[in-house]
Amino acid sequence: MKAVTVMPGVPESLRLRDVPKPSPGPGQVLLRPLKVGVCGTDKEIIEGKYGKAPEGSDYLILGHEALAEVAELGPGVDNVSPGDLVVPTVRRPLNCGLPVDYCPVGRYLEHGIWGLHGHAAEYSVTDAAYLVKVPKEIADIAVLTEPLSVVEKGVELGLNLYQSRLGRRPETALVLGAGPVGLLAAMVLRLAGLSVTAVATRPPDSLKARLVKELGGTYVDAAHEKISGTYDLVVEATGASAVALEGLERLGPGGVEVLLGVYPPGGRLDDVGRLLTDAVLNNKLVVGSVNAGLRHFEAALRHLKEADDRFGGWPKKLITKTATLENYQEAYSWTHDDIKTVLSIE
Structure with a gap:
């Protein structure tokens, strides 16, 4: 063969x-x-x-x-x-x-x-x-299940940790990166009812920007705009260390950052001490997530079907x-x- x-x-x-x-x-x-x-x-x-x-x-x-x-x-x-x-x-x-x-x-x-x-x-x-x-009705998009399963695990961690610590559901989320993992994270967060802002370096008329907007999210072109405000959850999906630190800065008090990238060593990182001190004083939490269990694969299949129905064939x-x-x-x-x-x- x-x-x-x-x-x-x-x-x-x-x-x-x-x-x-x-x-x-x-x-x-x-x-x-x-x-x-x-x-x-x-x-x-x-x-x-x-x-x-x-x-x-x-x-x-x-x-x-x-x-x-x-x-x-x-x-x-x-x-x-x-x-x-x-x-x-x-x-x-x-x-x-x-x-x-x-x-x-x-x-x-x-x-x-x-x-x-x-x-x-x-x-x-x-x-x-x-x-x-896999249900036959989503066979055309089921190949997305594995990458979505990793997102499912990370978002589940973020939602549960935020709620268990603060006693309320998060309302706002920032997604850093609009590759497949970032876009799937935006999808799951929108299905969970959060207000989502996604950030990438493609222009506002790009397919990635349009896909974020089709979910009802806000898109920020990082090449020409700065991220503003703070968020309850941050999902980092670029694998860039400097971006992960910016995500930490964008967390509100008690917020949770979920790292879904793999971060190579090297690079120049300024003012790390200030960011880490701010994380301590504001009870911020950073959690990494890789791979996924069977229940996350099952959740991925459910959410692919839900997003397919709700957002007009969006996953494909x-x-x-x-x-x-x-x-x-x-x-x-x-x-x-x-x-x-x-x-x-x-």
Whole structure:
């Protein structure tokens, strides 16, 4: 079968290769991937910055965001049937003893990222216990489930922490970044009834700005405008350290900042002491969130359906580029105007 692969640690080793078709073992299922989302983690793996091949393999099959059809059941599987549409979760624990999305580094494997082959292939194998069934009516947008699940976890943390500390629901939110994660965060926050301001560096007539406005949110072009005011919640989705600190400054008293980016070292950060002192004196809270549990995947599917109905097909507008296995390289090239790229294997 054909699969999109890299050699982890080797920059620009992306290639489509013929690999053996896998077989499901006990408790596993054989999947026929239909759509695979592409994200910044894939970019880092392709650049050789991250990633690990499975034991005994010199290559890693990419693809951790997937919509798939169950093709075959391994022994002992009774929670899904052949033909079911499913989304596989990403992470598998290694003697962790904690919820899988809280396992520390070194105590888990991840499909398409770390030690497990992914789903950017004609077939893939995964554990049946980590599948979420997809209603057929949202099959065209269900590939967004995995990135949305991470947002669901972060927003859930922010809402719950704010309310438990202050005794009331937050009312205002600032989303920093309007890539797929930022836009999905704006969507979930609007569905929760918050007033949302989203900030990015694209112009006010860009697709990203229009998508924010279609949710009933306010868009700020950071290239020409300054962020003003304070907010109950801040969701940081750029991965830029300086932006994360600006988010801390924009928190109101008792506010919560949720970090959904990964922040490289380096850069010049001014006046950190003032920001940290202000965070202490105003009881601000910063929380990081990565990966997600099954309930967050289930919440993602519910919210995709709700947003699809309420905002007139809004989620599908996030998918701005589609490629196939034959022209797979197009899926792994990035521009500033792309939102979500999908590899279609149907």
